[in-house]
Structure formats: C-alpha cells, structure tokens
Amino acid sequence: xxxxxxxxxxxxxxxxxxxxxxxxxxxxxxxxxxxxxxxxxxxxxxxxxxxxxxxxxxxxxxxxxxxxxxxxxxxxxxxxxxxxxxxxxxxxxxxxxxxxxxxxxxxxxxxxxxxxxxxxxxxxxxxxxxxxxxxxxxxxxxxxxxxxxxxxxxxxxxxxxxxxxxxxxxxxxxxxxxxxxxxxxxxxxxxxxxxxxxxxxxxxxxxxxxxxxxxxxxxxxxxxxxxxxxxxxxxxxxxxxxxxxxxxxxxxxxxxxxxxxxxxxxxxxxxxxxxxxxxxxxxxxxxxxxxxxxxxxxxxxxxxxxxxxxxxxxxxxxxxxxxxxxxxxxxxxxxxxxxxxxxxxxxxxxxxxxxxxxxxxxxxxxxxxxxxxxxxxxxxxxxxxxxxxxxxxxxxx
Numbered sequence: 001x002x003x004x005x006x007x008x009x010x011x012x013x014x015x016x017x018x019x020x021x022x023x024x025x026x027x028x029x030x031x032x033x034x035x036x037x038x039x040x041x042x043x044x045x046x047x048x049x050x051x052x053x054x055x056x057x058x059x060x061x062x063x064x065x066x067x068x069x070x071x072x073x074x075x076x077x078x079x080x081x082x083x084x085x086x087x088x089x090x091x092x093x094x095x096x097x098x099x100x101x102x103x104x105x106x107x108x109x110x111x112x113x114x115x116x117x118x119x120x121x122x123x124x125x126x127x128x129x130x131x132x133x134x135x136x137x138x139x140x141x142x143x144x145x146x147x148x149x150x151x152x153x154x155x156x157x158x159x160x161x162x163x164x165x166x167x168x169x170x171x172x173x174x175x176x177x178x179x180x181x182x183x184x185x186x187x188x189x190x191x192x193x194x195x196x197x198x199x200x201x202x203x204x205x206x207x208x209x210x211x212x213x214x215x216x217x218x219x220x221x222x223x224x225x226x227x228x229x230x231x232x233x234x235x236x237x238x239x240x241x242x243x244x245x246x247x248x249x250x251x252x253x254x255x256x257x258x259x260x261x262x263x264x265x266x267x268x269x270x271x272x273x274x275x276x277x278x279x280x281x282x283x284x285x286x287x288x289x290x291x292x293x294x295x296x297x298x299x300x301x302x303x304x305x306x307x308x309x310x311x312x313x314x315x316x317x318x319x320x321x322x323x324x325x326x327x328x329x330x331x332x333x334x335x336x337x338x339x340x341x342x343x344x345x346x347x348x349x350x351x352x353x354x355x356x357x358x359x360x361x362x363x364x365x366x367x368x369x370x371x372x373x374x375x376x377x378x379x380x381x382x383x384x385x386x387x388x389x390x391x392x393x394x395x396x397x
Contacts, residue, residue, distance in 0.1 A: 002029020002360050007185060008091045010035055010084070011068070012075070012108060014043040016141070016167060017201065018097025018125050019064035021174025025181070026067035027353040027363055033377065034065065034368065035084065038072035038397060042370040054342025056369070063350060065367035066338065071378070072371035072397050075106055080396045086381050088116050092185050093194075095177065097125040100135040100200075110196045120194040123181040125173055129200040141169040144205035153212070157225045173204040228289075235281040236260070239317070241293040244300040249292075250313040254278065260312045264295050324351075338366045371397070 007030040011022045019034075026032040036042030048060040071087070074080040088094060096108050103109050103124055110122045124130055127139025142163050145151055150169075155162035180197035188194045206213070212232075215221040223232050229248075230238035236257075237250045251257050254277065258270035269275055269291070274284045281288055296304060301316050308314045318326065329335060337347040353362060374397055378388055391397045 002363065003357055004028040004030035004182070007031065007093075007182075009033065009181070010087055010091045010094045012094070012096040012098065012106070014097070015045050016064060017170040017174045018095060018177065019043070019045070019174070020171050021125065021176070021178040021181075022095055023064055023066060023068070024175060024178045024353075024355070028355065028357065029360075029363070032068040033087070033373070034068050034070045035075065035087075036070055036072050036370060037074055037076075038371060039074055039395060042070070042072065046370065052342075053340055053348055057340075057342050057367075059348075062338070062348070062367045066350065067363045067365045068368055069373040069377065070368035070371055071374045073374075074396055077396055079391065079394065081107065083378070083383075083391065083396065085113075085116050086383075087377070088113055088120060090381065091117065091120060092188070093121040093123055093181050095123040095125070095181060097174075097177070099138055100126040100128060100130040103130065110194055114194065118194060119188045119192055121181055121184040121188055121197060122194065123177050123184070123197045124199070125177040126198075126200050128202045130198055134202075139201055141167040141201065144169045144201045148202070148205040149209055149212070150205065153223065153225055155225055157227055169201050169205045169208075172208065173199055173201050176204055230285070233282060234278055235285050235288060236292060238289070240289070240296050242296050242301045242304060243298065244302075246317045247296060247301045247304055248315050248317065252313070256312055257281070260308075263307055263312055264292075266291075266295060336362065336364050338364050341366050341369065 004025055007025070009022060009025055009030050009032045011018065011032050012035045013019050013022060022032045034043065041047065043061065043065070045061045045064065046056065046058055048058050051059040053059060053062070073083050075084055094108055094113065096103055098106070098108075103122070104112070107113065108122060109124070110120070113120050113122060127144075128134035128137050145154075145163050146161070150164055151161035154164055176199045177197070180199055184195055184197050212223045215223065226232065226238070228239035231250075231252070234252050237252055239246050239248055249260065251260055257275070258267075261267050261270040273280065275281050275288060299307075305314060305316060316322075323329070324335065334352045335349050336352045337349055340346045340348045348366075356362070375388055378397070379385075383391075388397070
C-alpha cells in the first residue's frame with residue numbers, strides 16, 4: 001500500500017509543471033488519470049524531442065508522466081464533458097495547468113463540479129493566476145525567472161543576466177500544486193466539501209526569493225550576483241580552485257570553519273581576528289578566497305574530498321554525465337529501470353523518485369500510451385463496449 005493508494009486524480013494537463021506535480025502523486029500510489037484530447041495527439045510533450053524511445057515515446061514525456069494512466073476525452077464537446085462528469089463522480093480531485101481563464105470555460109472549477117461531486121478538489125496551476133489583469137496571459141518558467149529577479153542573481157558578475165540551469169519554477173510550482181491538492185483532499189474527506197486550490201508560476205517564483213525579498217522589503221537591500229556563486233553573507237561558501245579544477249565548499253555553520261582550517265593544515269586561520277566569525281570573514285572575503293585558492297590548489301578535488309570526508313561540507317563540480325555516474329548515485333539506488341514501451345524486451349532508465357516510502361517498493365510503470373486506459377476505466381465507470389465504440393466513432397474519446 002503506497003501512501004496515496006485509493007486517491008483518484010483526473011489531470012487535464014500538458015507539458016511540464018502540472019505533469020511534474022501529478023507525477024509525485026502517482027509515484028506515491030495515487031491513480032492519476034491524464035485526460036487527453038484524442039483529436040490533437042494529447043499532451044503536446046508526447047512530441048517533444050529530440051530523443052525518443054520509439055516513434056511515439058518521447059523521453060521528455062516519460063520524464064514527467066511515469067506511473068500514470070491515459071484516458072482520451074474531448075472536453076470541448078458536450079458528450080465528452082458528460083463522460084468526464086461520470087469520472088468526476090469517482091474522483092477525489094481534478095487538476096489542471098491551463099491558462100488562467102480556461103478552467104472556468106471548460107468547467108474544471110469547483111463551482112462547475114460541486115453539484116456532481118461536492119467533495120471534489122479542483123487544483124489549478126496557471127502562469128499568472130486565475131484572476132487579475134494577466135488571467136489570459138500565457139507564461140513559461142524562464143519568463144518568471146526573468147521578472148521575479150532570478151536572472152539578476154544567477155551567473156557571474158559582469159556577464160549577461162542568466163536563467164537557472166533547470167526549469168525549477170515549473171517543477172516547484174508542480175510540487176506546490178500537488179501539496180495543495182493533497183491538503184485539500186484531506187480536508188474534503190473530513191468535511192465532505194471540496195474547494196478550489198490555486199498556484200501560479202509567477203507567485204511561486206516570487207515567493208522563492210525568500211530571505212532576499214525580505215531583506216529588500218525591510219532594509220532596501222538589492223542582492224546582486226557574486227563571484228564564483230558565493231553566498232551573499234556566509235563565508236566560505238563558494239567555488240574554490242583545486243589542482244585539477246574546482247570544489248564547492250559550504251561552511252554554513254560556524255563550527256565548520258575551524259574544522260576546514262585543520263583539514264587544510266592551516267589551524268592558525270581559525271584564530272585569526274580577520275576570520276573569527278561570519279561577519280569578519282565576509283569583510284575579508286577576497287583575502288580569504290586567495291588564501292583558500294592557494295592552499296586548495298596543492299591537491300586535486302578528489303584528494304580534498306577524501307580528506308574532508310563528511311567533516312567539511314564540500315562537493316565536486318559535475319556535469320550531467322558525471323552526476324549520473326557518481327558511485328554514490330549507485331549506492332543510493334537512484335536510477336531505476338522501466339520497461340521500454342517501444343520494445344518490451346528492453347528497458348530504459350530514469351532517475352528514481354526522491355520520496356522513499358518505508359516498506360513499499362517504488363512504482364516504475366512507464367508513461368502511458370495515448371488513450372491506453374480509456375476502455376478499461378470507462379468500462380469500470382459503467383459504459384458498455386457498444387457505448388465506448390460509439391463514442392470513439394464520434395471522436396468523443
């Protein structure tokens with residue numbers, strides 16, 4: 001029994017943010033049913049390349065949709081909406097990541113569905129929210145990073161503004177939606193009343209400025225990019241040079257500074273008045289950087305990591321390939337194999353889900369084919385084979 005076994009979610013979703021969030025639900029045992037339009041190829045990310053397992057199996061799509069089911073319904077046709085309403089009767093929640101004005105038009109909000117199922121939770125993920133002057137605006141991750149200050153904080157000083165290396169606004173907004181959905185389902189199971197839950201890319205990106213926005217709002221401090229990805233106030237916390245490259249060191253608690261000095265063979269540094277506390281080291285950051293570079297450059301990154309061995313928080317700088325081949329990844333069993341839908345006799349690999357449920361084996365079903373579960377799920381809902389065939393002939397499913 002996975003933690004969310006018995007929870008059914010109808011997901012009207014596509015591309016990244018929404019599917020990433022509902023995949024977290026699916027990986028914890030929820031029955032996540034993707035509702036896809038049969039007339040337009042379903043979720044647009046099914047066609048996102050350039051890498052495919054087979055002609056219709058985008059590796060991008062699989063990365064966001066493992067352990068889900070797919071039912072094709074054309075929600076823009078009255079008969080399709082009627083089919084959808086039959087499924088709503090059986091569902092705990094309906095999620096979507098559509099433009100802000102679309103859920104109400106399609107009838108995916110609580111006001112539209114409460115008469116069908118008063119306990120249903122409607123979780124909405126949009127670019128700029130379902131109200132306000134930007135309700136109808138499309139929007140994507142990097143736009144949010146640009147407008148909420150992330151670009152100004154990423155990269156080296158004196159270089160063009162830069163985006164974060166991953167679509168982290170999409171991913172974190174998806175997680176926020178999943179959290180809001182589960183929270184509301186818990187409440188609905190107690191009260192018998194569902195509700196709308198809203199999250200937007202913009203709000204999430206703005207909220208994630210966290211203490212930097214607090215500093216500005218209360219002390220008018222505009223944090224800027226720092227050399228070598230340094231922390232704005234804690235030192236040492238940045239990239240340093242080694243004999244063969246770079247190492248990132250994070251002495252983000254006072255106790256780690258004297259340990260680092262000892263491991264470097266520079267115990268006297270921890271008693272130097274210039275470096276006693278964070279505030280002192282911040283004042284002399286440039287001098288400290290030069291001293292650390294000189295000492296760390298005497299050995300390779302690998303040698304220093306062996307020396308620090310968990311006593312000093314430090315990490316190598318890996319590319320994606322090196323990250324996947326890290327022995328610690330293998331030790332953690334962090335890469336799982338999935339049956340290859342394009343060739344069932346083979347497998348393909350993806351990074352394992354980060355939440356590990358005690359005593360439960362991780363689910364590892366590949367993403368569903370378009371409409372793969374339509375007949376079975378509609379049959380369980382009460383539709384006969386003849387009714388299903390008739391709906392398919394009309395292009396409703």
